[in-house]
Amino acid sequence: MPTMNMVQALNSAMDVMLARDENVVVFGEDVGYFGGVFRCTEGLQRKYGPERAFDTPIAEAGILATAVGMGAYGLRPVVEIQFADYIYPATDQLISEAARLRYRSAGEFTAPITVRAPCGGGIFGGQTHSQSPEAIFTHVCGLKTVMPSNPYDAKGLLISSIEDDDPVIFLEPKRLYNGPFDGHYDQPVTPWSDHHAGEVPEGHYRVPLGKAAVVRPGGDVTVLAYGTMVFVTLAAVAESGVDAEVVDLRTLLPIDIDAIVDSVAKTGRCVIVHEATRTSGFGAELSALVQENCFYQLEAPIVRVTGWDTPYPHSLEWDYFPGPRRVAEGLRRAMGG
Numbered sequence: 131m132p133t134m135n136m137v138q139a140l141n142s143a144m145d146v147m148l149a150r151d152e153n154v155v156v157f158g159e160d161v162g163y164f165g166g167v168f169r170c171t172e173g174l175q176r177k178y179g180p181e182r183a184f185d186t187p188i189a190e191a192g193i194l195a196t197a198v199g200m201g202a203y204g205l206r207p208v209v210e211i212q213f214a215d216y217i218y219p220a221t222d223q224l225i226s227e228a229a230r231l232r233y234r235s236a237g238e239f240t241a242p243i244t245v246r247a248p249c250g251g252g253i254f255g256g257q258t259h260s261q262s263p264e265a266i267f268t269h270v271c272g273l274k275t276v277m278p279s280n281p282y283d284a285k286g287l288l289i290s291s292i293e294d295d296d297p298v299i300f301l302e303p304k305r306l307y308n309g310p311f312d313g314h315y316d317q318p319v320t321p322w323s324d325h326h327a328g329e330v331p332e333g334h335y336r337v338p339l340g341k342a343a344v345v346r347p348g349g350d351v352t353v354l355a356y357g358t359m360v361f362v363t364l365a366a367v368a369e370s371g372v373d374a375e376v377v378d379l380r381t382l383l384p385i386d387i388d389a390i391v392d393s394v395a396k397t398g399r400c401v402i403v404h405e406a407t408r409t410s411g412f413g414a415e416l417s418a419l420v421q422e423n424c425f426y427q428l429e430a431p432i433v434r435v436t437g438w439d440t441p442y443p444h445s446l447e448w449d450y451f452p453g454p455r456r457v458a459e460g461l462r463r464a465m466g467g
Contacts, residue, residue, distance in 0.1 A: 131329045131330070131331060132329070132330065132331075132332060133322060133323040133328040133329055133330070134281045134285075134322065134328060134330040135281060135307060135308050135309070135321070135322040135323075135328065136278075136280070136281045136284050136302070136306055136307045136308070136322065137168055137169055137170050137307050137308070138281070138330075139281035139282070139284045139285040139330045140170045140246070140284055140285065140288055140302065141169075141170055141171065141172060141173070141174070142285055142330065142332065143284070143285040143286075143288035143289050143292070144156055144170075144171065144174060144208060144288070144292075145173075145174065145177070146289065146333065146334050147206075147208070147289060147292045147293075148174065148177075148178050148182060148183070150334060151206060151292075153204060153205045153206045154182070154205075154206045154207075154208060154292060155181075155182050155183070155184075155200065155205055155206070155207050155208070156171055156174055156182065156183045156184075156207075156208045156209075156210075157183070157184045157185070157186055157193070157196075157207065157208075157209055157210075158171075158185075158186055158193060158209050158210030158211065158212065158246075159185065159186055159187075159188055159193075159210070159212045160185060160212065161174075161183065161184075161185060161210045162174075162175040162180060162183050162184045162185040163175060163185060164185070166210060166212075167212055167248075168248060168304065168307060170210070170246070170302075171183060171210065189219075190211055190216055190217060190218075190219040190220040191219045191220050191222065191223055193209050193211070193220065194209065194220040194223035194224055194227075194228065194243075194245070195223045195227070197209050197223075197228070197241075197243045197245075198223055198227045198228050198231065198241055198243065200243075201228070201231075201239075201240065201241040201242050201243050201297075202231065202239045202240075202241065205242075206242045206243075206244075206292055206293075207242075207243050207244070208243075208244045208246065208292055209243065209244070209245055209246065210246045210247070211245060211246070211247040212248075213247070213248055213249075213255075213258075213259050214247040214248060214249035214250075214261055214262070214263055214301060215257075215258050215259055215260070215261045215263075217245070217247055217263060218263075220245075221266070224245070224267070224270070224273065224297065224299075225270050225273075227241070228241040228243055228272070228273070228297040229241075229270050229271065229272030229273045229297060230272055231272075232272065232295075232296065233272065240295045240296065241296065241297045242292075242294065242295045242296065242297070243297040243298070244288070244291045244292050244294075244297075244298045244300055245297070245298065245299050245300060246288075246300045246302060247299070247300070247301055247302065248301075248302045248303075248304040248307075249261065249262050249263070249264070249277070249301045249302065249303060249304065249357075250262050250303045250304060250305055250357060250358055250405050251305065251405065251442050251447060251450070251451055252304075252305030252311060252315070252358065252447070252451060253304060253305060254444060254447055255442070255444075256442065256443075256444035257441035257442050257443070257444070260442035260447075261406075261442060262301070262357075262404070262405050262406035262437070263301075263406070264277060264299075264301055264382055264404075264406060264412055265406060265410060265411050265412040265414075265415075267299045267383075268382050268383045268412055268415065272296065272297070273296075273297055273298070273299055273383065274291070274294065274296060274297070274298045274299070274339060274381070274383055274384065275298075275299045275301070275381070275382040275383045276291060276298060276299065276300050276301065276339065276380065276381050276382070277300075277301040277302075277303065277356045277357045277379075277380070277381075277382060278302070278303075278357070278380060279303070279306065279310075279327075279356065279357055279358070279360040279361070279378050279380070280306070280310065280322075280325070280327035280328070280360075281322055281327060281328050281330050282327045282328075282329065282330050282337075283327070283337050283343075283378075283380055284302070285330055285331075285335070285337075286335050286336050286337025287300070287337045287339065287380065287381070288300060289334060289335065289336050289337075290336045290337060290338060290339050291339065293336070294339065298339070301357070303357040303358040305358050306357070306358055306361075308321065308322070309321050309322055309325075310322065310325050310327070310361045311358055311361055311362075312361045312362055312364065312365035312454065313358075313361070313362035313365055313366075313451065313452075313453040313454045313457075314365065314453075314454065315448055315451075315453075337380070339381045339384065340381050340384040340385070340386055341380065341381065341386050341389070342377050342378060342379045342380055342381070342386035342389040342390070343377070343378045343380060344375060344376070344377055344378075344389070344393065345360060345364070345376050345377070345378045346364060346367065346374065346375060346376040347375055348367070348372075348373040348374045348375035348376070348397070349373050349375070349396065349397060350372050350373040350374055350375075350397060350399065350465060351372060351373075351374045351375070351397050351398075351399035351400065351401055351461060351464045351465060352374070352375050352377060352390075352393040352394045352396075352397045352399065352400045352401070353367070353374050353375065353376045353377065353400075353401045353402075353403060353457075353461070354377050354379060354390060354400065354401070354402045354403070354413075354416050354420075355376060355377070355378060355379070355402075355403040355404070356378060356379040356380065356382065356404065357404075357405065358405060359403040359404055359405055359452065359457075360376065360378045362403070362452065362453060362454055362457055363376050363403050363457055364376060365454040365457075366454040366455075366457035366458040366461060367458075367461070369454055369458055370458040370461050370462065372458075372461045372462070372465060374397075374401070374461060375393050375396070375397055377389060377390065377393055382412055385416075385419070387419060387423065390416070390419065390420065390423070391423045391424060394420055394423075394424040394427060394428070395424055395427045398427055398428060398429040398430070399428070399429060399430050399464045399465065400417075400420050400424070400428070400432045400433070400464070401432075401433045401434075401435060401457075401460045401461055401464050402416045402417060402420075402432065402433070402434045402435070402436075403434075403435045403436070403452060403457055403460070404436050404437075404452075405436070405437050405451065405452060406436065406437055407436065407437050407438065407439050407440070408434065408436040408437065408438065408439055409439050411434075411436055411437075413434045413436055414434075417432045417434060420432055430464055430465070430466060431464075432464075433460045433461075433463050433464045434460075435452050435456050435457050435459075435460040436452060437450055437451070437452060438450055
C-alpha cells in the first residue's frame with residue numbers, strides 16, 4: 131500500500147471526489163494555480179480545469195456565501211480557508227445560512243459544503259496563524275465538526291465529509307501535515323512514511339463521521355484527545371508509565387458518546403486534552419458529557435489539559451502548547467498522584 135503524508139492524503143481525497151462526482155468543486159485563496167499555501171490542492175486545477183478548482187479573492191465571507199448558493203443549487207463545494215484563524219469573517223454565512231438552510235427550508239434545500247481549514251500551533255505562527263476554533267462550531271446545530279490526526283483518517287473523513295449532505299467544518303492540524311508530532315519540538319520529526327497510519331489506499335474509501343477510535347487500549351485512565359494532541363498524549367503515556375486508554379475522537383460533532391462511555395466506565399478516570407484555550411473549550415463539553423453519563427463509575431475528578439486563556443504567543447509557543455510533560459502531570463493528577 132502506498133504511504134502518504136497528510137497533505138498528500140487530503141489531496142488524494144479531493145482528487146478522488148472530483149473524478150467521482152462532477153458536482154464537486156474546490157476553491158479558495160490560492161488553491162487553484164498555486165495549489166494552496168500548504169500544497170493540499172496541488173495539481174487539481176491542471177487536472178480538472180479552472181472551472182472546478184479555482185482561486186478566489188481574499189474574502190472569507192464571500193467564499194462561504196458563494197458556497198451556500200452553490201450547495202443550494204446541487205453542487206458540492208469544498209472550500210479552503212487558508213488558516214482557521216481567518217474563518218471568523220465567514221461565521222455569519224456558516225452559522226446563519228449554511229447551518230440553518232435545511233431547517234428553514236423544511237428540507238427542500240441543503241448545504242453540502244465542506245470547509246477545510248488548517249488549525250493549531252507548533253509552527254511559530256503566532257496569534258493569527260495558530261488558533262483552534264473548533265468549540266465555536268460544535269456549539270452550532272446544523273454543522274458537523276471534524277479533526278483528523280493521521281493521513282489514513284484524513285482522507286477517509288474528508289471523503290465522508292464531501293459526500294455528506296450537511297455542512298462540515300474540517301479542521302486540519304497543520305503540525306501533523308508532515309509527521310506524527312508528539313510535542314518534543316527539540317527532536318527530529320518522524321515522517322508519516324515510518325508510521326502505520328501513513329499507509330493510505332489510493333482509491334475511494336470512507337471513515338464514518340461520528341465514530342471515535344481507541345488508539346491505545348489501557349485500564350488505568352481514559353484520555354479523550356483529537357488532532358495533534360493524540361500523539362502528544364501517546365508520548366506522555368509512554369513517559370509517565372500510566373496505563374492509559376487513548377481515544378481519538380476524530381469527529382467532535384456528532385460525538386461518539388458510546389465510545390467515551392465504554393472507555394470511562396472501564397477505567398473510572400478521565401483526562402481531556404486539547405490545544406485550544408481552556409475556558410469554554412470543547413473539553414468543557416466533554417467533561418459535562420462524562421459527568422452526566424459516567425457519574426457512578428468515576429473514581430476521581432475529571433482532569434483537563436489545555437492551552438491557556440491567552441492569545442497564542444509567538445515567543446512562548448512551547449509554554450502555551452500542551453506538551454507531553456503537562457499531559458503526564460494531568461495523568462498523574464487523575465491517578466491521585
